[in-house]
Amino acid sequence: MENNLSIKKQAAWISLIIGVFMFISKIVAYLITDSTAIYSDAAESVVHVVATAMALYSIYLSAKPADENHLYGHGNIEYFSAGAEGFLIILAAITIIYSSIKDLIFGVETSSLDIGTLIILTASVVNLVLGLFLIKKGKKTNSIILIADGKHVLTDSVTSFGVVFGLIIVLITDIKIFDPIVAIFVAMNILFTGYKLVRESIGGLMHETDKQMLSEIVNKLISIKKDFWIDIHHLRFWKSGERVFIDFHLILPYYFSVKESHLEEEYIESKLLETIPNSGVRIHMDYCKPEVCKYCGYNCDKRTEERKINFEWNEKRFLGDPIYAIPHE
16 A cells, blocks of 8 residues: 555656646647637646646545544545536636637737647647556555546646647648637537546545445355355445455354354455455354245255255345345245
């Protein structure tokens, strides 16, 4: 975990430093050209710098250990950070659209577009590399902050490439109305990216089910199943930063001692850690009852009747109620 934290901090600092340089270069390009499209690109870079600074703070905060006021740690700050970044992206897009429409109505004068185009092209390539780097590091460390920042930087790169395309058209045709038109199209792309970030952030804060992780948990439990595990139900899990908290109910034979039950919990936790690092597992141990015998295939001399009903271990079974509480024909 410590290594992951170091990687996240390093990546965020790299993003912030490069972001500041990109912003300065785009401001210079705007002052040289007075281009609306370049202005829109510079506005996006302002958001990037502010959002990256927030992301860096969030990384430091999320790494703090749990305390009496935050018993599950500070990991959820990552969702707030990603949501704030998405909101800022949307705000930047609206600002760009407003400025572009104003220039379409009143006209715009540009100059030295060749120099400005070269500066923005260089910035777009740098941001493309940076964005891919951040997403790679984010996936490696399971950090929604770095992934969100990486997507934002890639959006910035797409914005810059779009601006370059528009400026080249203006240079070739000398039709300057293309400048604000391109800026509007670029802003629409930015708007969509911002919406997706906000949507993902809300989903995380509301503990929206991660289907892939659910499948990993279920498949792992099925693969390590023991004969005397009668039923698993009420499976729940949620994420907080790098941590994943998993809990469920497991029915064991009623004559198992506390020690035997505890050993099963330790075994399950160790196996789940192999698939989902940094996971914490809590299992509510239920004891079997006579009415469970008809569902149980364990070779037990305490049973009151033979097994009559077979059932499949799957996601639906694990998420639902105890097997004996479900009507069967």
